[in-house]
Amino acid sequence: MLLTYKYRIKNRNAKSALRRHAFAVNQVWNYCCAQQRDTELRYRAGAPKRKWASHYDLQRLCKGAGAMFGIHQQTIGGVCRTFAQARDKAKHAPAFRKSYGVRRSLGWIPFEGQSRQIKDGVVTYLGKHYYLWGIKRRPIPATVKGGAFVEDALGRWYVCLTVEVERKPATNDKAIGIDLGLKSLAALSDGRKIEAPGIYRRYEQQLAALQRAGKRRHAKRLHAKIKACRADFLHKVSTELTGQNAIIAVGNVNASALASKSVLDAGWSSFRKMLAYKANDYREVDEKFTTQDCSACGARCGPKGQKGLGIREWECASCGANHDRDVNAARNILALALSAERPAEEYRRVA
Numbered sequence: 001m002l003l004t005y006k007y008r009i010k011n012r013n014a015k016s017a018l019r020r021h022a023f024a025v026n027q028v029w030n031y032c033c034a035q036q037r038d039t040e041l042r043y044r045a046g047a048p049k050r051k052w053a054s055h056y057d058l059q060r061l062c063k064g065a066g067a068m069f070g071i072h073q074q075t076i077g078g079v080c081r082t083f084a085q086a087r088d089k090a091k092h093a094p095a096f097r098k099s100y101g102v103r104r105s106l107g108w109i110p111f112e113g114q115s116r117q118i119k120d121g122v123v124t125y126l127g128k129h130y131y132l133w134g135i136k137r138r139p140i141p142a143t144v145k146g147g148a149f150v151e152d153a154l155g156r157w158y159v160c161l162t163v164e165v166e167r168k169p170a171t172n173d174k175a176i177g178i179d180l181g182l183k184s185l186a187a188l189s190d191g192r193k194i195e196a197p198g199i200y201r202r203y204e205q206q207l208a209a210l211q212r213a214g215k216r217r218h219a220k221r222l223h224a225k226i227k228a229c230r231a232d233f234l235h236k237v238s239t240e241l242t243g244q245n246a247i248i249a250v251g252n253v254n255a256s257a258l259a260s261k262s263v264l265d266a267g268w269s270s271f272r273k274m275l276a277y278k279a280n281d282y283r284e285v286d287e288k289f290t291t292q293d294c295s296a297c298g299a300r301c302g303p304k305g306q307k308g309l310g311i312r313e314w315e316c317a318s319c320g321a322n323h324d325r326d327v328n329a330a331r332n333i334l335a336l337a338l339s340a341e342r343p344a345e346e347y348r349r350v351a
């Protein structure tokens with residue numbers, strides 16, 4: 001399983017060098033973009049269609065750019081590869097990266113292989129040493145596969161390192177089903193509920209006031225704080241759940257399909273990602289009918305459709321069991337994840 005370890009860079013003088021490298025990366029990226037747009041235009045004008053330039057082709061086209069911009073050729077390789085991946089996923093040229101102005105892209109400098117050295121918690125790139133915060137407390141667990149320098153909205157720089165780690169063997173055989181909800185963050189199959197802390201709501205007015213007053217930097221700081229608070233909360237919950245249970249079953253709700261403020265605030269997708277990498281055995285099941293089926297007898301008699309959305313509690317018409325809507329769903333999700341009749345393809349095992 002691949003994990004990313006992120007460390008803040010200690011050096012106070014690192015910024016100018018990193019900004020310079022980030023500028024170079026943007027030039028390479030934009031060159032790839034222009035190349036791709038040109039290809040697309042020619043196709044639209046009726047040119048015979050060929051395969052798009054692979055990242056090898058792009059790297060070949062960028063030959064010599066490393067020496068010109070003073071960045072490592074392998075960084076250029078990393079940019080070309082990421083570009084090709086983003087393009088193939090979107091099926092068209094991605095956006096240009098802006099180096100200046102209010103809406104400039106946040107700095108990003110990928111590195112791999114020989115382009116960097118990591119020793120005793122110090123990353124060396126192009127002859128400059130970068131010292132990392134918290135590397136003693138949280139050492140790098142295995143050999144680093146790749147990584148990048150990244151900048152956040154406040155102009156702080158970090159090093160992200162990708163490492164391959166073994167999934168920990170299960171220490172128990174407990175399993176739990178989780179229904180991600182709107183009212184509370186999650187309902188659990190053991191009947192418990194986890195309330196969403198509503199961190200954004202708490203700071204909403206303060207944030208609005210700062211934005212009205214034009215205090216951009218202060219507002220950005222508050223945004224960063226909200227993000228950190230939310231991540232901290234989700235980390236605590238997911239660590240607790242995965243520590244107590246070997247099998248974690250989650251419904252495949254699509255957060256973007258239900259995007260509302262409370263959904264975004266609850267941080268569903270990051271919560272699910274945390275569960276996926278922390279769990280011994282993470283399973284996602286099709287959520288369809290999990291709110292309608294009775295978890296005691298299996299009859300499909302629960303609240304349905306738009307009209308049923310407001311019903312929080314219901315009684316099963318065939319067996320008389322009393323259900324909390326979300327806890328019932330969590331129990332169904334757990335049952336689906338554990339049931340042997342289901343073919344393995346129906347749930348996605350995250351590697």
Ligand SMILES: [Zn+2]
Pocket residue numbers: 294295296297298299316317318319320321
């Ligand atoms: Zn029933």
